Amino acid sequence: MVEFARIPPGSAKAIRAEAREQLGQLGQGLRVIAEDVMGLTSSIDLLAVDPDGGLVAILIASEPDQEPALLGRGIAHRAWADQRAKDWCTLAPELAIAWDRPARCILLAPDFGEETRLAARTLGSDTVLLVRYLALRAGKETGLLLEPLAHLPEPGRAAPSEPTIKPLPRSPTQEMDPLPEFRSKLADRDLRTQRAPTPLPAG
Amino acid sequence: MARNLSDVLHYFGPELAEAEAQVRPAEDAPRAEAPACRIIGVPIGSRDVVRAAFAWNIAVEVVRLGGRATILCPDETSPSPLWPQASTGPLGVALRPSLAQNLDELLASAQDWAANTAHKSESDLLLVRIPPEWISAAVAPSPLLDWVLLFTSSEEANLQEALALTRNVVDRHPGARVGITIHGAQSREEAETAFGNLARASREKTGRDVRSYGLLVDDLDVYRAIVAQRPIGLAHPQSPAARALRDVAELLLGDIEEDARG
Numbered sequence: 149m150v151e152f153a154r155i156p157p158g159s160a161k162a163i164r165a166e167a168r169e170q171l172g173q174l175g176q177g178l179r180v181i182a183e184d185v186m187g188l189t190s191s192i193d194l195l196a197v198d199p200d201g202g203l204v205a206i207l208i209a210s211e212p213d214q215e216p217a218l219l220g221r222g223i224a225h226r227a228w229a230d231q232r233a234k235d236w237c238t239l240a241p242e243l244a245i246a247w248d249r250p251a252r253c254i255l256l257a258p259d260f261g262e263e264t265r266l267a268a269r270t271l272g273s274d275t276v277l278l279v280r281y282l283a284l285r286a287g288k289e290t291g292l293l294l295e296p297l298a299h300l301p302e303p304g305r306a307a308p309s310e311p312t313i314k315p316l317p318r319s320p321t322q323e324m325d326p327l328p329e330f331r332s333k334l335a336d337r338d339l340r341t342q343r344a345p346t347p348l349p350a351g
Numbered sequence: 352m353a354r355n356l357s358d359v360l361h362y363f364g365p366e367l368a369e370a371e372a373q374v375r376p377a378e379d380a381p382r383a384e385a386p387a388c389r390i391i392g393v394p395i396g397s398r399d400v401v402r403a404a405f406a407w408n409i410a411v412e413v414v415r416l417g418g419r420a421t422i423l424c425p426d427e428t429s430p431s432p433l434w435p436q437a438s439t440g441p442l443g444v445a446l447r448p449s450l451a452q453n454l455d456e457l458l459a460s461a462q463d464w465a466a467n468t469a470h471k472s473e474s475d476l477l478l479v480r481i482p483p484e485w486i487s488a489a490v491a492p493s494p495l496l497d498w499v500l501l502f503t504s505s506e507e508a509n510l511q512e513a514l515a516l517t518r519n520v521v522d523r524h525p526g527a528r529v530g531i532t533i534h535g536a537q538s539r540e541e542a543e544t545a546f547g548n549l550a551r552a553s554r555e556k557t558g559r560d561v562r563s564y565g566l567l568v569d570d571l572d573v574y575r576a577i578v579a580q581r582p583i584g585l586a587h588p589q590s591p592a593a594r595a596l597r598d599v600a601e602l603l604l605g606d607i608e609e610d611a612r613g
Contacts (some may be wrong), residue, residue, distance in 0.1 A: 172521075173558075177526075244491060328561060328562055330542070330563045332602075333601075334594065338594055339537070339538065
């Protein structure tokens, strides 16, 4: 049985690196194109492109007290990225940025207050997505669990004090599910062969 | 822009172009219709004759089981060392060369093929050879990576290579179905253990599960077939290699049918 334990999330740099690694948990097909980019007056932790070419500014609050300012920073960075998208598209066409699509932002924090939740809901998920993160140890593995706020109870309703623990995609916790089965109708008697004398080069 | 060798075939030989026209609908045919066939990407290196032979022989077995199969092969040299001469081959399995230089161009070739194929159905199978380095170079998800089939032996180094390739695929195309066929195992248990190890490693390292597509046999018939450029299922239909290839083809067709049923 694998034991779960909540652990301190580490430095801002470590959280950013882990968040970048775990973005796939959001299921949005995001492709990170830059890290720690200087925006208007502060840094954008990760700049990504979604499968439709839309720019996504990802901001991370490494401490709970950074959360209240995160939404304002996110909206500002979104506008800043919008103004530069066409230039980036010209300078680096290989990034496949759709400059005419409005940028959006994803905010990561240990938790979000009621005001931020309500404001984000008003802006809509096309503008801003709130994602809670939780650093966990599962057995010998550690990882960052990302939970989009849309999956959590509405503000004002009874919410659990801790996010629901789901299996970490990159940990042994998923051993609890059976591994995919090996499929073949062949038995050993079907495999009795003349062995090849020398293997041919491969690769 | 020419994407397929067949697009420029008339420069090299009018008689070849005529032969091509017989198996290819008119260029003016509408292309807007959505492809109905299933595409499976098969990472095969430019000199990997063994995996190429597996792919070609599986295509032949798909046809023997009542399906239709085509192989799209981007090759740098002509004739390619990987395949028999490009044409409609045994039982109607067609080899289609492509001039694609990257994953996007290869996708365009596949879409062209699908749009120009008459009588297409959801059980039509297009196996697309993907140079593994093109997957590493991809910067965005590609429909060619929706379903990928990897051949790996049960040796540790090969399993590591398959794991790295799996990671490459799912990093770039998070929704990919990655299928694994184990070849060269001396027993079913060996193949089953190898698949289990790879499945466990994939779940731990990539967070994704791979799917089993059976096992293949490395026997003399495989190598004879490569040298003779004759499908094993026709030259030695009762051989263990042919039985194993048919089993893999059945698994593929079974999943295609299951997908079609939703």
